[in-house]
Amino acid sequence: MGRKILLITTDQQRYDTLGCNGGRYSSTPVVDGLAAAGITYRRAHPQSVVCMPSRSTIITGQHPSTHGVWMNGVPLPNDAPSIAVELKRAGYETALIGKAHFEPFLDPFGVYTENQMGSSGIFAVEDDWPGGGRGPHRGFDHMQGATHGAVGPLHYSRWLIEQHPEALAMYYPTIDGALEVNALGGGDTGAVQVADNPIPREWYHTDWVAERTMDWLAEREDDADWFCWMSFPDPHHPWDPPASEVGRINWRDIDLPDGYLVDPSQREAVLGAKPRHWLDWYQGRLVSNFEAPFDWVPASLSADQLREVTAKNAVEIELIDEAIGRVLAAIGARGWADDLDVLFTTDHGELGGDFGLMFKGPYHTDGLLRLPLIWRPAPSAGISPAEVSRPVGLVDLAPTLAGIAGMAPSEWMQGAPLPIDDADAAARGFDRVLTEWDSELFGVDVHVRTMYRDEFLLSVYGPGTSHDGSEGELYDLAADPLQQVNLFDDAERTALRDDLIAELRANQPPVRAERLEVVAPV
Amino acid sequence: MIGSIRHQITIDRSADDVWRLVGDPPRLSEWFPDFISSTVEGSTRTVTSASGISIDEELLVVDSILHRLQYRLELPIVTFHRGTIDVIELDEAKSLVVYATDADPRIMAMVIGSATARALREAKRQLEGAT
Numbered sequence: 001m002g003r004k005i006l007l008i009t010t011d012q013q014r015y016d017t018l019g020c021n022g023g024r025y026s027s028t029p030v031v032d033g034l035a036a037a038g039i040t041y042r043r044a045h046p047q048s049v050v051c052m053p054s055r056s057t058i059i060t061g062q063h064p065s066t067h068g069v070w071m072n073g074v075p076l077p078n079d080a081p082s083i084a085v086e087l088k089r090a091g092y093e094t095a096l097i098g099k100a101h102f103e104p105f106l107d108p109f110g111v112y113t114e115n116q117m118g119s120s121g122i123f124a125v126e127d128d129w130p131g132g133g134r135g136p137h138r139g140f141d142h143m144q145g146a147t148h149g150a151v152g153p154l155h156y157s158r159w160l161i162e163q164h165p166e167a168l169a170m171y172y173p174t175i176d177g178a179l180e181v182n183a184l185g186g187g188d189t190g191a192v193q194v195a196d197n198p199i200p201r202e203w204y205h206t207d208w209v210a211e212r213t214m215d216w217l218a219e220r221e222d223d224a225d226w227f228c229w230m231s232f233p234d235p236h237h238p239w240d241p242p243a244s245e246v247g248r249i250n251w252r253d254i255d256l257p258d259g260y261l262v263d264p265s266q267r268e269a270v271l272g273a274k275p276r277h278w279l280d281w282y283q284g285r286l287v288s289n290f291e292a293p294f295d296w297v298p299a300s301l302s303a304d305q306l307r308e309v310t311a312k313n314a315v316e317i318e319l320i321d322e323a324i325g326r327v328l329a330a331i332g333a334r335g336w337a338d339d340l341d342v343l344f345t346t347d348h349g350e351l352g353g354d355f356g357l358m359f360k361g362p363y364h365t366d367g368l369l370r371l372p373l374i375w376r377p378a379p380s381a382g383i384s385p386a387e388v389s390r391p392v393g394l395v396d397l398a399p400t401l402a403g404i405a406g407m408a409p410s411e412w413m414q415g416a417p418l419p420i421d422d423a424d425a426a427a428r429g430f431d432r433v434l435t436e437w438d439s440e441l442f443g444v445d446v447h448v449r450t451m452y453r454d455e456f457l458l459s460v461y462g463p464g465t466s467h468d469g470s471e472g473e474l475y476d477l478a479a480d481p482l483q484q485v486n487l488f489d490d491a492e493r494t495a496l497r498d499d500l501i502a503e504l505r506a507n508q509p510p511v512r513a514e515r516l517e518v519v520a521p522v
Numbered sequence: 523m524i525g526s527i528r529h530q531i532t533i534d535r536s537a538d539d540v541w542r543l544v545g546d547p548p549r550l551s552e553w554f555p556d557f558i559s560s561t562v563e564g565s566t567r568t569v570t571s572a573s574g575i576s577i578d579e580e581l582l583v584v585d586s587i588l589h590r591l592q593y594r595l596e597l598p599i600v601t602f603h604r605g606t607i608d609v610i611e612l613d614e615a616k617s618l619v620v621y622a623t624d625a626d627p628r629i630m631a632m633v634i635g636s637a638t639a640r641a642l643r644e645a646k647r648q649l650e651g652a653t
Contacts (some may be wrong), residue, residue: 518632
């Protein structure tokens with residue numbers, strides 16, 4: 001009998017939303033407890049700041065350039081490498097419950113497997129496996145899908161339709177009638193993607209994901225080796241937690257986030273020193289990507305709207321923390337606690353008011369890049385609690401999972417097993433972490449390559465709609481933790497910048513030979 | 523807002539050969555992988571997806587001289603659509619097929635357009651594999 005693995009992911013969660021990371025809005029005692037007993041990574045980055053590429057990195061252990069999901073709307077090929085396949089081959093029972101999103105949501109002809117499974121009410125289909133053979137789709141014996149609301153073909157939506165059809169209209173409509181991300185405002189302040197959701201808590205997707213996880217675990221034999229990816233859709237927008245829970249945090253009591261610049265002229269000055277698309281988006285001249293509402297202008301965001309978004313986001317995070325607590329209690333009741341590894345992270349961050357912006361896009365600063373990542377190794381493994389300050393990435397998750405299962409990383413994995421402390425990280429060369437962005441949407445394209453090392457954050461831009469390829473960003477995070485001073489063109493930093501650029505370019509991952517096609521916006 | 527998407531592919535067959543497949547409205551389901559059947563009655567083509575969704579399309583232009591086919595699909599969510607297939611002779615044994623999709627909302631142009639790209643690849647596979 002080996003170690004059991006619970007991989008917990010949320011969606012679009014900032015590093016600074018957990019108590020153990022200095023968060024001041026949510027109470028997160030369960031995840032804080034995992035951090036205290038395990039390893040907390042202080043500088044974990046995604047390899048893409050949007051869902052599909054980042055989730056594809058988690059499952060493949062590859063950078064987006066290599067796995068090929070270069071923007072949202074590009075489906076990960078069914079026979080792509082998968083850590084779940086490797087764990088399945090090693091004898092693990094496997095499940096993914098909640099948000100998968102390796103394939104597009106917008107699928108009117110019902111082409112993609114995740115959507116087909118949901119609409120058909122089945123939990124597994126056989127598929128070709130990477131490296132030969134066949135087995136369950138992407139290696140999961142059980143896939144039970146959910147996303148940010150009630151709409152769509154996934155299992156949660158089907159469940160809601162069958163069990164509680166009156167709840168369908170309670171959620172905020174994430175997508176509007178033109179299939180764009182909705183700019184409709186709500187709540188007390190008219191904030192974008194905020195709504196009062198009368199849905200009972202027990203019908204909300206957070207609790208549904210936890211309940212379905214416990215259902216699946218209850219069916220496992222005591223001596224089974226299992227890998228369960230419990231994937232919460234929150235705290236991604238819309239910010240519409242159950243109304244019964246909203247009273248936990250009064251938005252009027254929210255202190256504005258540190259990264260929010262109250263003075264609009266200061267905000268515009270900071271944005272104006274970054275590459276052009278930052279200020280162009282803020283002022284409503286350019287929407288470069290689908291992930292933010294097309295009809296929403298960030299400059300319209302008021303301080304009170306940001307307070308309300310922040311409060312509702314914090315409520316969603318508390319609900320997740322409590323749901324995790326229930327799942328861990330159920331696991332403990334089975335007598336599995338001593339052999340259980342728990343990993344907690346998210347797929348990418350959220351701008352969350354930084355520079356007056358929200359949502360996500362080609363804006364590679366800490367709001368989107370710096371992620372919560374905690375690994376609580378199985379107590380039976382005897383690994384001491386630690387904090388790791390050296391950089392790691394989501395690309396390191398797949399080899400870590402392999403290692404927990406007693407396997408060497410597969411040759412196609414590009415990361416390495418997560419270090420257990422800084423000495424281990426230094427010895428194994430955890431010096432830098434890379435992130436990339438490519439998007440092409442109705443004639444607008446953006447291309448960014450980013451690297452963090454030694455407390456410097458560097459981004460370089462390729463030629464695109466707003467850029468000629470000479471632009472960049474360089475931040476000294478020790479002196480400027482909020483990344484408000486772009487040093488890229490600072491004459492005194494030219495040598496440093498050029499060294500970092502050379503290192504960034506020298507360490508780019510291999511590019512998939514055949515470019516995969518965008519089939520939907522998300 | 524209208525979105526406009528264009529996909530194209532070269533096929534190592536004559537324009538007439540290509541047109542006989544892609545320009546013949548009822549043969550759509552032979553080369554358009556997202557549809558399992560296609561029937562034509564008058565100027566209306568009805569296509570059915572593998573998941574059972576049935577869609578009516580109005581045939582607007584079927585021009586065997588220009589090698590141009592245009593149609594409009596009718597879906598409640600699509601307020602405007604025009605699909606255009608042009609088969610262009612490059613030489614006597616090579617053709618360029620251009621498949622354009624214009625739609626409102628623009629997102630549907632992207633989604634429908636991706637299906638047309640799959641269809642072009644399938645047409646090429648069939649035609650270049652045919653003797």
